[in-house]
Amino acid sequence: MKIGLIGYGKMGKAIEEIAFERGHTIAFRVNSENPIEQVNLSLADVAIEFSQPVLAFQHIEACVTQQLPIVVGTTAWQEQLPEVIDLLEANDGSLLHSSNFSIGVNIFFQLNEHLAQLMSPYKEYEAEIEEIHHIQKLDAPSGTAVVLADGIVQNNDQYASWICSQGQPPVTTAQQLGVTAIRLPDVPGTHIIRYTSEIDTITITHEAHNRKGFALGAVLAAEFLVNKKGLFTMRDVLSL
Structure with missing residues (x-):
C-alpha cells in the first residue's frame, strides 16, 4: 500500500516507521516546505493526516475532491464535520477520523461509557477528568478528553455539560462535569477519570x-x- 503522509512531525515519522514495518511504502510527505498544493496526490492509495487544526479542512478537501481516501488524526476541526460530510457525499469520497487511534484508548472509551452508566444512580460521587500532554500540543482539552467528557454526559444523568480549564480544576455549576488540561514536557498522553465521594475514589487511567x-x-x-x-x-x- 502506498501511503501519503500529510504532516511530517513526530507523529508523521512514527507512522512512517510503522508503515515500513508493515510492508507499505511512502508516496509523498507534506509539510511546511512541501505543501499539499505541490504534491501529486494520485501517487498514493491512502493519505494519513496529522497536522494542525487550521490546516485540516484544507487537507481533507484536497484529498476528497481527488478521490484519495484520507485518515485524519488532527483534532479540533470537528465543527466543520457537516461540511466534510457534504464534501464526501458530493465526491463519493472516503474519510476515517478519530480523536485517538490507539487501540487501548478506544477500549478506554468503552470502559468510560460503561462506568458512567454504572455510576449514574450514585449521586454522592462527583466525576472529573484530567488530561496531561506534552507542551507542544496546541488544543485543550485534547480531542480524547472531549470524547471522554461527552461519553460521561451522555451516559450519566448527573451531568448535562462539561467545562475545561488549563492548569487547575475548573469551577463547575450543577450538572457540569469538570475537565482539567495540563501541559508538561515529554508526556505522550495521559487521561484520568475519577469518581470521588466522601468515603472513596474510583479511578480509571x-x-x-x-x-x-x-x-x-x-x-x-x-x-x-x-x-x-x-x-x-x-x-x-x-x-467496537
Whole structure:
C-alpha cells in the first residue's frame, strides 16, 4: 500500500516507521516546505493526516475532491464535520477520523461509557477528568478528553455539560462535569477519570508510553479504509 503522509512531525515519522514495518511504502510527505498544493496526490492509495487544526479542512478537501481516501488524526476541526460530510457525499469520497487511534484508548472509551452508566444512580460521587500532554500540543482539552467528557454526559444523568480549564480544576455549576488540561514536557498522553465521594475514589487511567500505539492505529485505519466509501471512525476499524 502506498501511503501519503500529510504532516511530517513526530507523529508523521512514527507512522512512517510503522508503515515500513508493515510492508507499505511512502508516496509523498507534506509539510511546511512541501505543501499539499505541490504534491501529486494520485501517487498514493491512502493519505494519513496529522497536522494542525487550521490546516485540516484544507487537507481533507484536497484529498476528497481527488478521490484519495484520507485518515485524519488532527483534532479540533470537528465543527466543520457537516461540511466534510457534504464534501464526501458530493465526491463519493472516503474519510476515517478519530480523536485517538490507539487501540487501548478506544477500549478506554468503552470502559468510560460503561462506568458512567454504572455510576449514574450514585449521586454522592462527583466525576472529573484530567488530561496531561506534552507542551507542544496546541488544543485543550485534547480531542480524547472531549470524547471522554461527552461519553460521561451522555451516559450519566448527573451531568448535562462539561467545562475545561488549563492548569487547575475548573469551577463547575450543577450538572457540569469538570475537565482539567495540563501541559508538561515529554508526556505522550495521559487521561484520568475519577469518581470521588466522601468515603472513596474510583479511578480509571490510560497512560500512553510513547507514540507507537497512535501510529500503529493510524496505519491500521489506513489499511481498513482503502477501497471503502463513506465516513468511518476507529470504532468501525476495531468493531467496537
